[in-house]
Amino acid sequence: xxxxxxxxxxxxxxxxxxxxxxxxxxxxxxxxxxxxxxxxxxxxxxxxxxxxxxxxxxxxxxxxxxxxxxxxxxxxxxxxxxxxxxxxxxxxxxxxxxxxxxxxxxxxxxxxxxxxxxxxxxxxxxxxxxxxxxxxxxxxxxxxxxxxxxxxxxxxxxxxxxxxxxxxxxxxxxxxxxxxxxxxxxxxxxxxxxxxxxxxxxxxxxxxxxxxxxxxxxxxxxxxxxxxxxxxxxxxxxxxxxxxxxxxxxxxxxxxxxxxxxxxxxxxxxxxxxxxxxxxxxxxxxxxxxxxxxxxxxxxxxxxxxxxxxxxxxxxxxxxxxxxxxxxxxxxxxxxxxxxxxxxxxxxxxxxxxxxxxxxxxxxxxxxxxxxxxxxxxxxxxxxxxxxxxxxxxxxxx
Numbered sequence: 283x284x285x286x287x288x289x290x291x292x293x294x295x296x297x298x299x300x301x302x303x304x305x306x307x308x309x310x311x312x313x314x315x316x317x318x319x320x321x322x323x324x325x326x327x328x329x330x331x332x333x334x335x336x337x338x339x340x341x342x343x344x345x346x347x348x349x350x351x352x353x354x355x356x357x358x359x360x361x362x363x364x365x366x367x368x369x370x371x372x373x374x375x376x377x378x379x380x381x382x383x384x385x386x387x388x389x390x391x392x393x394x395x396x397x398x399x400x401x402x403x404x405x406x407x408x409x410x411x412x413x414x415x416x417x418x419x420x421x422x423x424x425x426x427x428x429x430x431x432x433x434x435x436x437x438x439x440x441x442x443x444x445x446x447x448x449x450x451x452x453x454x455x456x457x458x459x460x461x462x463x464x465x466x467x468x469x470x471x472x473x474x475x476x477x478x479x480x481x482x483x484x485x486x487x488x489x490x491x492x493x494x495x496x497x498x499x500x501x502x503x504x505x506x507x508x509x510x511x512x513x514x515x516x517x518x519x520x521x522x523x524x525x526x527x528x529x530x531x532x533x534x535x536x537x538x539x540x541x542x543x544x545x546x547x548x549x550x551x552x553x554x555x556x557x558x559x560x561x562x563x564x565x566x567x568x569x570x571x572x573x574x575x576x577x578x579x580x581x582x583x584x585x586x587x588x589x590x591x592x593x594x595x596x597x598x599x600x601x602x603x604x605x606x607x608x609x610x611x612x613x614x615x616x617x618x619x620x621x622x623x624x625x626x627x628x629x630x631x632x633x634x635x636x637x638x639x640x641x642x643x644x645x646x647x648x649x650x651x652x653x654x655x656x657x658x659x660x661x662x663x664x665x666x667x668x669x670x671x672x673x674x675x676x677x678x679x680x
Contacts, residue, residue: 301473302417303429306410308468309369310433312376313403315440315461316383317345320396321517321637322441322537325530326454328521331389335521335649339641341396342517343634348400349407350630356401357408357623365416368409370469375402377465384458404630411607411622421556424608428552431604435544435596441516443538492614493674498621500670502628505606507663508570509629510636511577511656512600515540517637519592522649527585536589540596547601555608562609563671566602570664573599577657581650591653599660603629613674 320327320341328338360368379399386392410430418426444457519540523533551569555562576599579591606629607622614621636659644652 301471302413303426305366305369305468305472306413306426306430307433307436308464308471309373309406310410310430311436311440312373312380312461312465312468313399313406314434314437315464316376316380316396316399316458317342317403318437318441318516319380319444319457319461320383320392322444322520322534323454323457324517324521325524325533327392330454331392333389335518335644336638336641337389337393338517338521339637339639339644341393341637342513343636343638343641344393344397345400345403346513346630346633346637348397349404350627350634352401352404353407353627353630354623356405359405360409360412365409365413366472368405369413369472372402372406372409373465373469373472375399375405377462377469380458380462380465384455384462407626408623423611424555424562424604425549425552427607428548428550428555428604431607432545432548434603435541435548435600437516437541439538439541439545441534441537441541443534497670497673498610498614498624500666500673501606501610502625504663504666504670505625505628506632506635507659507666508599508602509632510639511574511632511660511663512595513633513636514640514652514656515592515595515600518640518644518649518652522580522653523585523588523592525649526583526588528588536592539589540592543593543597544600547597548604551601552604552608555605561671561675562605562612563667563674566605566609567664567667567671569598569601569605570660570667573597573601574657574660574664577653577660581653581657583650 321338324338328334356368363371376399379395379402382395382398383392386395414423414426414430440461441457444454444460448454448457448460516537519537520530520533523536524530528536547569551565554560555565573595576591576594576596579587580595582588582591606625610621610625636656640652640656643655
């Protein structure tokens with residue numbers, strides 16, 4: 283654990299508080315895992331309950347809609363009871379919801395439990411951000427946010443591996459039972475206390491006024507577009523993989539490989555942001571532009587093109603969340619919590635609308651058209667953030 287008095291200068295020998303970050307990663311992983319397990323095991327669930335792509339999208343949409351509606355309340359609760367108790371409560375809540383999904387006997391119960399899982403997810407996110415702001419030195423927070431956001435592709439990785447390792451060997455229900463067990467372990471593993479470090483410099487200390495609310499709303503809009511495109515990956519990669527010619531087990535492995543690419547990119551982007559200090563908004567614009575090409579490749583009915591497209595879409599089109607949190611915190615250093623809650627609301631709304639609209643479009647027009655639309659939406663997100671970069675650069679220049 284770090285000493286109590288830590289200078290705010292950039293010091294290359296500073297180490298990250300390991301147990302706290304492992305707890306953050308575990309809580310965020312189990313928080314999002316129910317939604318992505320439903321998507322990763324979509325083939326098995328559709329076979330047992332007899333529903334189509336639109337219902338599969340409705341499950342993910344409801345999850346993120348509940349998270350969006352409860353996000354501000356869960357942020358208040360995190361501040362009220364503290365980071366660690368909130369993280370433990372979130373992990374236990376996710377375990378309960380995963381257990382409920384495992385016990386589902388009809389599609390209505392499956393959807394309700396998937397939607398309710400959005401509540402502990404909405405609690406785990408601000409609680410984890412609060413813990414990072416408390417125990418991670420400012421010159422290592424980009425890496426910490428990268429580790430935290432790597433929990434999302436870790437969830438899709440687990441969902442992909444669950445297909446050949448659990449669902450095809452035993453039953454899809456055992457995958458959700460395993461998720462419940464992981465949630466309980468995450469609650470136990472959370473650290474009892476943290477060492478508090480200072481916050482980043484305020485705008486008065488840096489001499490640069492934060493951008494206006496219009497810029498923050500534009501960031502939230504971009505986050506919504508980017509999330510709408512990216513969250514369709516966790517819900518529809520396996521079903522599309524089967525459609526283009528992969529077997530169910532191989533389609534699950536495509537999801538796993540893409541998730542590894544996304545996980546590695548999020549970690550890499552965080553480390554580079556701490557070491558090289560680039561403009562994080564500009565980096566996100568580049569990532570989303572490249573990622574949009576991956577979505578388009580996934581529209582081709584060829585297994586090789588789909589595999590390459592999935593890796594590019596995961597690795598570039600879904601590598602931005604940690605950098606986005608880091609960028610918003612840097613633009614609004616005096617009100618990090620409120621500013622990131624606005625951008626996170628955009629993420630949740632996009633995560634809710636994206637899979638639902640993707641499922642409807644896939645059912646009516648086809649999966650190829652749905653993936654092409656996802657690529658276009660990712661480009662819209664890149665364009666919005668390009669405008670943000672221009673406006674913030676002009677403000678700093680003046």
